[in-house]
Amino acid sequence: MDPDKYYPFKAAPLAYDIKALCPDISEYTMYFHHDKHYCGYVDKLNGLIKNSPLMQNIPLEGLAMLDDDDIRKNAGGVYNHEMYFSSLTPQYREPSAKMIKKMNESFGSAEKMMSSLAGAAMDITGSGWVWLAENRNGRLEILVTKDQDIIDPDKYSPLLNIDLWEHAYYLDRQNRRNEYIQAVMNSINWIGAENRMKDI
Ligand SMILES: [Fe+2]
Structure with a gap:
């Protein structure tokens, strides 16, 4: 994930196949979670700041720390989910x-x-x-x-x-x-x- 990215935000594709974590996390759950919930945050965040050059000059991490409830919530939804999907892997290895x-x-x-x-x-x-x-x-x-x-x-x-x-x-x-x-x-x-x- 890139906390320093700026508007317009683009949804990051999964780094693994949508079925790769089955049966631990099903394709069905991953589809709704990534394609609907996460992508929904991306779309809502872009919509909220599309007319605000000021907000467009703030990186994702900064938007997720703002006092504005709507922007903070949706920027956090993007940031948190990008971290989450990249926190998982179908090729588990023990910590080094x-x-x-x-x-x-x-x-x-x-x-x-x-x-x-x-x-x-x-x-x-x-x-x-x-x-x-x-x-x-x-x-x-x-x-x-x-x-x-x-x-x-x-x-x-x-x-x-x-x-x-x-x-x-x-x-x-x-x-x-x-x-x-x-x-x-x-x-x-x-x-x-x-x-x-x-x-x-
Ligand atoms: Fe989620």
Whole structure:
């Protein structure tokens, strides 16, 4: 994803086939999530700022931090979903030794980090996001944002996120959010997360 991109925004295609995460995340869910929900945010954001040269000169990340509720929500919907789809991969690989070291330093062990991430996802009420981020001291943190809020880019570099809006899992899992979280944990793109780290 590119947080610095500007109007007019274009929906980023999935980096993998729409069926690639089946059966963990179905083609049906991925279609509605990417082609309808995410692309809908792109279209709405473009529509909101089509007559505003001022807004068109603000990058996506900045739009997602504005006080204007409509622009912030839709820019956040674009930003968050681009991070989400790129946080997943059908070719799962364990975190590298470098990432494991970072997890150990920040959480005591990789297992504690994984269980904290999954636990934060389980604990969300309403719609929101769980993030793994690197703070300005080079430590990993797990953060939660509500609705389509992003994490503060001045304080954190986002490494990955998990979408906990019901549209992310309800078609496949109904109320079994735990199954969805486990499916995501088994599909995390750790290479992509590591590539977003600043302190490497
Ligand atoms: Fe979503």
